[in-house]
Amino acid sequence: MATDRNRGALIIIEGGDRTGKSTQSKMLVDALLADGKQAELVKFPDRTTPIGKLAGSYLQKTLDLEDHAIHLIFSANRWEKVPSIIERLENGITLVVDRYAFSGVAYTSAKRGFDIEWCKQSDTGIPAPDLVIYLTLPVDQATSRDQYGTERYESTQFQKRAVENFEKLMTKNWTTLDASQSIDAIHQQMKDLTTEIMQQVGTRSIEKLWV
Numbered sequence: 001m002a003t004d005r006n007r008g009a010l011i012i013i014e015g016g017d018r019t020g021k022s023t024q025s026k027m028l029v030d031a032l033l034a035d036g037k038q039a040e041l042v043k044f045p046d047r048t049t050p051i052g053k054l055a056g057s058y059l060q061k062t063l064d065l066e067d068h069a070i071h072l073i074f075s076a077n078r079w080e081k082v083p084s085i086i087e088r089l090e091n092g093i094t095l096v097v098d099r100y101a102f103s104g105v106a107y108t109s110a111k112r113g114f115d116i117e118w119c120k121q122s123d124t125g126i127p128a129p130d131l132v133i134y135l136t137l138p139v140d141q142a143t144s145r146d147q148y149g150t151e152r153y154e155s156t157q158f159q160k161r162a163v164e165n166f167e168k169l170m171t172k173n174w175t176t177l178d179a180s181q182s183i184d185a186i187h188q189q190m191k192d193l194t195t196e197i198m199q200q201v202g203t204r205s206i207e208k209l210w211v
């Protein structure tokens with residue numbers, strides 16, 4: 001820490017496809033801002049950077065990439081944001097992050113021949129979250145939500161394997177929320193959890209993930 005001022009909290013929102021992560025992440029940032037807190041939204045993959053554009057094309061199936069190569073591209077897309085993530089946290093800005101390295105590991109290790117330990121290597125050392133909010137929804141319910149099935153990985157079998165992998169990554173700073181609740185009910189729980197963590201982080205140093 002450069003100063004003794006309270007830092008922002010690193011809050012990660014994770015879950016399978018169509019569990020409401022993006023809707024909830026935006027609502028959470030808006031609610032924090034409305035309360036006068038400093039907060040920003042971060043989204044992975046960030047499809048706007050040159051590296052993120054490769055990931056976007058891969059997901060939209062306009063580009064084929066070898067499985068290890070695309071895994072490293074998703075990781076590189078996080079590493080390119082690490083300096084700005086650390087800077088913002090140190091400046092007291094809370095970051096709400098829509099997907100992170102847990103998605104990276106859960107999706108790649110759903111492919112044949114990939115073990116979880118190999119998948120974790122390339123994200124080892126990025127900033128560790130203060131809290132992971134994990135949204136769960138039975139895969140069959142997620143499948144029936146809008147826009148499901150157009151991108152790579154959006155098949156029921158693949159999603160089921162990814163969800164099993166997320167569960168292997170859970171540690172004590174994860175909280176699971178039932179994504180079949182109403183949008184407002186989920187939002188209220190996320191807001192309460194986040195507010196509590198923001199008060200706890202104080203000047204605590206930012207740890208490194210999986211180190």
Ligand code: NYM
Pocket residue numbers: 017044045059074075099100101103104105107108152153154
């Ligand atoms: N995904 C996302 C990965 O396979 N690896 C990663 O590291 C990340 C961050 O990309 N199906 C997958 C999960 C999703 C897809 O996510 C894009 P979204 O939230 O639909 O943009």
Ligand code: MG
Pocket residue numbers: 017151
């Ligand atoms: Mg998607």
